[in-house]
Amino acid sequence: MNRIGFIVLILTSIIIMGGCAAPQVKLFSDASDPLKESILQGTEKGKVLVVSLRGVISTRPKEGTFRTMPSMVQEIVSQLRMAEKDKEIKCLLLKVDSPGGTATASDILYNEILAFKERTKAKIVVSMMDIAASGGYYVSLPADVIFAHPTTITGSIGVIFMRPNVTGFIDKIGLTMDVNKSGKNKDMGSPFRRPTEEETQILQDLTDGLADRFLKLVVKHRGLEETSLSMISTARVYLPAEAKALGLIDRIGYLDEAVAEAIKISGLPEKAKVVAYRRTVFPNDNLYNPLTTSSNVQAKPLFDLGIRNAATHLAPGFYYAWTPAIGL
Numbered sequence: 001m002n003r004i005g006f007i008v009l010i011l012t013s014i015i016i017m018g019g020c021a022a023p024q025v026k027l028f029s030d031a032s033d034p035l036k037e038s039i040l041q042g043t044e045k046g047k048v049l050v051v052s053l054r055g056v057i058s059t060r061p062k063e064g065t066f067r068t069m070p071s072m073v074q075e076i077v078s079q080l081r082m083a084e085k086d087k088e089i090k091c092l093l094l095k096v097d098s099p100g101g102t103a104t105a106s107d108i109l110y111n112e113i114l115a116f117k118e119r120t121k122a123k124i125v126v127s128m129m130d131i132a133a134s135g136g137y138y139v140s141l142p143a144d145v146i147f148a149h150p151t152t153i154t155g156s157i158g159v160i161f162m163r164p165n166v167t168g169f170i171d172k173i174g175l176t177m178d179v180n181k182s183g184k185n186k187d188m189g190s191p192f193r194r195p196t197e198e199e200t201q202i203l204q205d206l207t208d209g210l211a212d213r214f215l216k217l218v219v220k221h222r223g224l225e226e227t228s229l230s231m232i233s234t235a236r237v238y239l240p241a242e243a244k245a246l247g248l249i250d251r252i253g254y255l256d257e258a259v260a261e262a263i264k265i266s267g268l269p270e271k272a273k274v275v276a277y278r279r280t281v282f283p284n285d286n287l288y289n290p291l292t293t294s295s296n297v298q299a300k301p302l303f304d305l306g307i308r309n310a311a312t313h314l315a316p317g318f319y320y321a322w323t324p325a326i327g328l
Contacts, residue, residue, distance in 0.1 A: 033279040033293065035082055040276055040287055046268035048091045048259065049083050050276045051076060052290035056326060057101025057109060057135045073105050073112075075292065079277050080116045090266035091123040092116065093258060093274075094143065095290070099325030100135030103159060103210050103318040107138070110217070114142040123266045127258035128152040128249070133237055135320035137248070138214060141221040144265060146249040147258040148240040155243060156322035157218060158235025159210040161203055163317075164191040210318055211235075222247050237322060255287055 040050065053076060062069040070078070083089050094113070100106060117124055126132075126143040133156035140146055148154055170177070170192060177192040188199045195203070215233060218224060224232070228246040240252045251261070263272050278285070279293040 035078060035277040035279060035292065037086075037275050038278045038281070038285055040274045040285060042271045042273040044269040044271045044273065045088065046090055046266070046272040047086065047088045048093050048262045048266065048268070048272060048274045049079075049086075049089045050093045050095060050274060050287060051079050052095045052097070052276075053109070053136070053139060054095075054097045054290045056321070057098055057105045057139065059102070059105045059108065069293075071105075072101075073108055076109060077112050079292075080112055082277060083122075084116065084120055088273075089120070089122060089275075090268055090272075091125060091262040093262045094124060094126045094140065095129060095255070095287075096126055096132040096136050096140055097129035097290070098136035098139075099131050099133050099323075100138070100156065100319065100321035102135075103320050106135030106320045109139045110141060113139060117142050123262065125258055125262040125265070127255050128154055129255075131322070131325050133322035133325060134158065134235075136322075138217070138320050141217055145251060145258075145261055147251045147253050147261070148243060148249045149254065150240060150252055152240050152243075153237050153322075153325070154240070154248060155232065155238040156235055157214055157232045159207050159214065159318055159320060160323060161207045161318050162323070163189050165194075166191050167194055207318065210320075214320060218248075259287065 053072070055072060057072055059071050059073045061071050061074075069075075080092075083092065092113070113124065116122070124143045126140040126146045128136075128140070128146070128148040129152065130149075132140060132148070132152060132154045137154055137157060177190075179187055179190075181187055185199060185202065187193075188195070189203065211233075215229065218232065219229060224247050228248075232246060232248065238246070238248065240249060243249045244252060251257070259274055263270065266272075274287070276285075276289070277292060280291070282289055282291070282294075
């Protein structure tokens, strides 16, 4: 037996004899690692905390090939809870890059950010990146100042209810679906039959009710005039200049300008610390890093058939979302 074979035999024997007591080797950081503060810039007392809100807003965990990561809502709330314990944090800089997500997940984050602001008395500045539409705008509402990058897409203030409809396919293949139900509307929204006029109206009323909540919160936080409210209720998206004219945002500028504003409105020294929470130590870390761990990126499928639509990409439901940016 050569030397390499002998070493392999010894290591194998140790693992077998060790059984459950064998040490666990951790190749990658994950959500089980604690959040730790990383100083991105600045040296003086007082802190601005940068929190990245990136991707589809959801309470669903992120499924990967080898591990499951926390949902966006869980991860951001964890950072807010940690920040509450640090009295040096005087401002939350929320970096938003999201087309929105489910109505409930968006509302949860809005409420958590607002509650954080009320409990800590910290200022909040939002810096919009590529997209801050629908739910991405919804969660930005508690901000004292909203910045948009010169090329940001924002708006889409409204609700969409999506569900698959396979009735055409079912008719072609001669498939039927037998249903026993306790009330005439129990299977309302079923993909296996066409909705009645009454059901269509009920679903539209639900959609309108959620949209009304969104619009009322926009009016509450942004104090829009009637003409602006009429325009944004169409749920279209805007470039920053249009959004600013309507009162949806306050400033057009880059991330470093948003940082400077966060320091200014918080009464902090010019070189106050700008920090982020990480589970991984990143070399050359800076403001543009949206990750907390090195495994935040979702795994790609082995085979991509290009099928990304409402039936396969998102679960049926009510969304504060700009769907073209999600890939639908």
